[in-house]
Amino acid sequence: MERDRNLVVKFSGLKDGLHQLEFAVDIKFFESYPQSEICDGSVLVLLNLTKSPQMLVLEFNATGAVTLECDRCIGQFQCPVKWERKMVVNLHADEFADDDDLISLPESAVDLYIGQYIYEFTMLSLPARKVCDEAGSGQQCDPEVIEKLVQVEHKQEENPSDDGESDPRWQALKNIKFEN
Numbered sequence: 438m439e440r441d442r443n444l445v446v447k448f449s450g451l452k453d454g455l456h457q458l459e460f461a462v463d464i465k466f467f468e469s470y471p472q473s474e475i476c477d478g479s480v481l482v483l484l485n486l487t488k489s490p491q492m493l494v495l496e497f498n499a500t501g502a503v504t505l506e507c508d509r510c511i512g513q514f515q516c517p518v519k520w521e522r523k524m525v526v527n528l529h530a531d532e533f534a535d536d537d538d539l540i541s542l543p544e545s546a547v548d549l550y551i552g553q554y555i556y557e558f559t560m561l562s563l564p565a566r567k568v569c570d571e572a573g574s575g576q577q578c579d580p581e582v583i584e585k586l587v588q589v590e591h592k593q594e595e596n597p598s599d600d601g602e603s604d605p606r607w608q609a610l611k612n613i614k615f616e617n
């Protein structure tokens with residue numbers, strides 16, 4: 438993975454104390470992670486970095502939005518992004534280690550690449566089910582596509598519909614209920 442130079446925290450030259458840093462990522466960043474399935478988006482990350490001789494405390498605060506493809510209607514929808522995360526960086530470790538919210542760096546380290554954390558935490562903040570109706574943005578699935586999907590399903594089941602409740606999946610569920 439190529440490191441984006443804009444996402445490198447050069448802490449070696451910083452004085453002890455609090456530093457407020459700002460990072461912005463957009464679709465170019467997400468495109469470097471093809472598995473993300475993010476179509477578009479931008480996220481602003483505010484980072485409160487507190488430096489002391491032994492360690493760094495990193496407090497991330499991210500806000501933004503990404504565009505995802507709906508698993509149900511294949512349309513694109515906006516999904517808000519909001520997450521906070523605190524990490525501690527040990528500056529006097531024997532070797533590099535990344536253990537959940539504790540990062541260990543050897544004393545020779547002068548900077549820290551935070552791109553992968555921004556990516557991971559953004560992905561973790563997204564809903565597990567990528568569906569328009571459930572993204573919290575008020576957007577609905579494309580009704581025309583849903584209608585067509587329902588028609589196709591009915592054809593496949595060779596079960597002509599006469600009312601709105603004839604979806605074979607619902608019928609199957611009802612039968613299970615009656616058997617109990």
Ligand SMILES: [Zn+2]
Pocket residue numbers: 507508509510511512568569570577578579
């Ligand atoms: Zn949808």
